[in-house]
Amino acid sequence: MMISMKTKYALKALAVLAESRKRGALQISELASSENIPKKFLEAILLTLRNQGVLASKKGPGGGYTLAVEPAALTIGKIVRAFEGDLAPVQCLGDASPAKCAECADMGTCGVRLVMADVKTAVCAVLDRTTLADMIERSEHERQKSLKLLDYAI
Amino acid sequence: MMISMKTKYALKALAVLAESRKRGALQISELASSENIPKKFLEAILLTLRNQGVLASKKGPGGGYTLAVEPAALTIGKIVRAFEGDLAPVQCLGDASPAKCAECADMGTCGVRLVMADVKTAVCAVLDRTTLADMIERSEHERQKSLKLLDYAI
DNA sequence: CCATTTGTCTATATTTTCTATAGACTATAA
DNA sequence: TTATAGTCTATAGAAAATATAGACAAATGG
DSSP states (O other): OOOOHHHHHHHHHHHHHHHTGGGOOBOHHHHHHHHTOOHHHHHHHHHHHHHTTSEEEEOSTTOEEEESSOGGGOBHHHHHHHHHOSOOSSGGGSSSSSOSOTTOSOGGGOHHHHHHHHHHHHHHHHHHHOBHHHHHHHHHHHHHHHHHHHHHHO | OOOOHHHHHHHHHHHHHHHTGGGOOBOHHHHHHHHTOOHHHHHHHHHHHHHTTSEEEEOSTTOEEEESSOGGGOBHHHHHHHHHOSOOSSGGGSSSSSOSOTTOSOGGGOHHHHHHHHHHHHHHHHHHHOBHHHHHHHHHHHHHHHHHHHHHHO
């Protein structure tokens, strides 16, 4: 039930892009080194996000990537789905056809499917109500908290 | 974000064991053929469940597996964790040490971690409030519904 | 005790997925 | 026209999931 490195790297890169979007485009290599992501790997990740309409890119000197949507309008669900597919815990809850588990005799009455449908609903609820802006805000909030703690210590 | 075949097979086998527990032990081969599970693979799965205290086994003629706990006292969460580990979407939310993602600079303020903590909470909530008995009941409920539909059709 | 049945355990094969890299190609700016 | 930076296809390498083989141990009934 883990998310892949691709998803994790994507979220981290998008957070950086969101925070620096006033300052114009960021290049793959800048993002890669600032977040410790293998450059060639990140390349493929950013390309996926671009093809999903999440990022815009510009080639040549001074080029790079910029967010194509407002951080407050971009859900974490959209990003995660770009790499993990529909968030189905079992095949028979997916959008793809045939959306059926090969080994299952009767999808309609399968108990596993019924329970996992609840899991999928719960996961989607969290990811679809949380935006990139929310994620960044929460991260910033934690940073402030730890700074305050440091103040008190001194 | 899919569950493994092991988990799926385990849930199916446990449902059969729960429903036939008045009639005594079931053998691996019976379970394997009734649920279309490779016998040797199921063997390993049942062994895991036995070591978790979920199943009891008996060797020799007339032997086999029986549930060691009441279906209403056995949560789906316990079963899923036996095969998927703690349900952490990212390493840094796991119980294992070091519970830290190798590539992450600051776990305390990581936005990905904060969001995924919500996901983990949501998944655990569903799986820990649902028991094997619930799962079977819901499955039975669906069966009744489809029987009624058949009645109306005739 | 013997023979048969059934679970236990260790090792390994097979397949698939994830992670990462290589290198040729295209567009842009100065 | 040269250097820069993204695009695209292919593939290598590592890890995990799925599945199987075979020797072993315990129980049962005669």
